[in-house]
Amino acid sequence: MGFEPPQRLVRALGESYGDTAAGEWLAGLPALTGQALAGAGAGEELSVDRVAAPGGRSSLVLLVRGGDGAPAALKIAPSGAAPELERAALAHWNGWGAVQLISPGEDLLPGHTAAGALLLERLHPEMSLRSLPEAKALLEAAGTVRRLWVEPPAGHAFETVAERTAPRTGPMRAAAEADPDLEPLVSAALAAREELVAHSPEALLLHGNFRQSKVLSGERAPWLTVGPEPLVGERAYDLARLVRDRVEDLIASSGGAMTARRRIKKLADALDVDRERLHGWTLFRAVESGTRALAAGRGQEGEVTLEFASWL
Numbered sequence: 001m002g003f004e005p006p007q008r009l010v011r012a013l014g015e016s017y018g019d020t021a022a023g024e025w026l027a028g029l030p031a032l033t034g035q036a037l038a039g040a041g042a043g044e045e046l047s048v049d050r051v052a053a054p055g056g057r058s059s060l061v062l063l064v065r066g067g068d069g070a071p072a073a074l075k076i077a078p079s080g081a082a083p084e085l086e087r088a089a090l091a092h093w094n095g096w097g098a099v100q101l102i103s104p105g106e107d108l109l110p111g112h113t114a115a116g117a118l119l120l121e122r123l124h125p126e127m128s129l130r131s132l133p134e135a136k137a138l139l140e141a142a143g144t145v146r147r148l149w150v151e152p153p154a155g156h157a158f159e160t161v162a163e164r165t166a167p168r169t170g171p172m173r174a175a176a177e178a179d180p181d182l183e184p185l186v187s188a189a190l191a192a193r194e195e196l197v198a199h200s201p202e203a204l205l206l207h208g209n210f211r212q213s214k215v216l217s218g219e220r221a222p223w224l225t226v227g228p229e230p231l232v233g234e235r236a237y238d239l240a241r242l243v244r245d246r247v248e249d250l251i252a253s254s255g256g257a258m259t260a261r262r263r264i265k266k267l268a269d270a271l272d273v274d275r276e277r278l279h280g281w282t283l284f285r286a287v288e289s290g291t292r293a294l295a296a297g298r299g300q301e302g303e304v305t306l307e308f309a310s311w312l
Contacts, residue, residue, distance in 0.1 A: 013078070
């Protein structure tokens with residue numbers, strides 16, 4: 001295939017899997033892509049319009065067309081991104097609030113598990129909720145994410161919120177040991193998590209990485225979510241990342257701290273979520289994300305996220 005993967009993806013894969021493993025997967029990407037395109041639909045090879053750029057941090061997305069000219073999106077991800085779990089979640093939602101699988105059947109892509117390929121309805125990648133004014137975006141985001149909160153399928157393989165967050169506590173402690181100034185914030189975040197996972201009020205299917213940029217404009221519905229990292233747990237966890245959306249704007253605003261706390265109240269009240277639990281998960285996820293960014297050398301991002309966390 002004659003294309004270059006977006007640099008955003010190349011950098012993110014190196015951070016997630018290490019340069020060697022990321023390089024190996026990227027070197028095999030043309031072959032994986034060719035296999036997916038050739039096996040995508042009833043013997044008819046897909047044609048590529050273009051690569052979606054800047055694209056995501058965990059997968060390559062190609063805007064494609066079937067033999068009949070119908071538009072679609074082909075998503076190819078490494079096994080570490082768990083594309084089989086994304087497929088299972090999207091199949092379970094069946095287009096309700098989320099992008100639709102072109103076919104949820106296992107015979108869609110021969111070898112799709114190895115290739116990590118998903119064939120999806122095409123949305124408008126250039127138009128996410130971030131293109132809307134903040135108040136309108138928050139309203140639409142709340143209306144979209146609530147559709148995803150359903151009972152998980154029987155016999156599912158999704159991890160729980162406790163399982164997802166447990167491996168992240170060690171690096172947070174290491175960050176606090178390396179920089180004593182972070183210790184109070186890290187300790188508060190870890191204490192919040194420990195209290196929250198001791199008792200979860202519900203076990204619903206969650207998006208796992210929900211935020212405004214994950215909600216795209218569509219033809220079938222005005223707004224549909226993409227890119228789930230599905231897991232099972234409480235709704236407050238799913239909202240926590242949304243609370244700190246457009247964090248750079250919050251930091252630049254004189255009333256940023258008040259706005260952040262107001263978001264927690266507004267989202268909790270609108271979606272009938274316990275305000276204190278949303279506060280706790282917002283704190284934990286912000287501190288975890290900020291310390292991880294610092295460890296990866298993304299200093300400005302880490303500092304901004306940790307400043308946000310200090311307001312809570």
